[in-house]
Amino acid sequence: MIQLPLDLDAVRNFVMIAELGSFTRVAEATRTSQSTVSLKLKRLEERLGARLVERTPRYVGLSPQGAAFIPHARALLDTHDQALSSLSEARGRLTIGISDHVAGPELPSLIARMNAQDPHLLIEIRIGSSGDLLQRFDRRELDTVIVRRHDGRDDGTVLADERFCWIASHAWQPRAGTPLPVATMPEPCGVRVLAGKLLDEAGIPWTEVFSGGGVAAVSAAVMAGLGVAALAPRMVPLGSVDIGPRLGLPDLPSLPIVLHSRTRDERAHAAVEALSMAYRVVLRS
Known part of the structure; x- marks a missing residue:
């Protein structure tokens, strides 16, 4: 039976590895180095006498022992955080x-x-x-x-800095001889203004075919095949493509x-x- 208490910081480090799937991302999130993340994990594994994480150059995942330990690790951290929060009388x-x-x-x-x-x-x-x-x-x-x-x-x-590009649905095809159909958010959206300015400077005719009250609405219009939109790739669902290079559209900057x-x-x-x-x-x- 394990007698000594676990290092909560090392347990939290292990849970973050499990959630983010990357030693690099954990290091960035905690503003430490990958070697520090690895050292905390090594000490926890030595403390438990079990290998918790399986790691290759292309893969980071839980070992069978790690998969068994992860729910208990999360419960331990939750109990710790709740104990600290219970001392605060005022709700911020x-x-x-x-x-x-x-x-x-x-x-x-x-x-x-x-x-x-x-x-x-x-x-x-x-x-x-x-x-x-x-x-x-x-x-x-x-x-x-x-x-x-x-x-x-x-x-x-x-x-x-987040990359933006010209997004369209996989099945969408431009119509020859017609202005580029663009789905946007209404002004004063800065991305809309930037996209229009770049198209104008490149001499590419365009027309606004959809104005949505949010990125979700604009993404829906794109996936419905109405046209293209200037969006960050992580904002749109599967089935979308960066169509800018194929159409020769101006590069959008990282913002x-x-x-x-x-x-x-x-x-x-x-x-x-x-x-x-x-x-x-x-x-x-």
């Missing part, structure tokens, strides 16, 4: 604005991660355009925003994703740090 509040071009399909899991870290922190999330969210942040209506870099501003912390925050409360700051580190991993993967 954190209001976060996330650009529709940033939120993405990973948002539910990222919210769950923040809630697991501090279940007693009330988190409010607002989705909107980068420009609108920045204005609300400046009016102190939001504590934190994660947005695409806005023209004329150089403040905030860059989390990563900086920026964090603006004024959180002072320790709990809120920790939640923002967890969210920003998770986004760094998502945006760079």
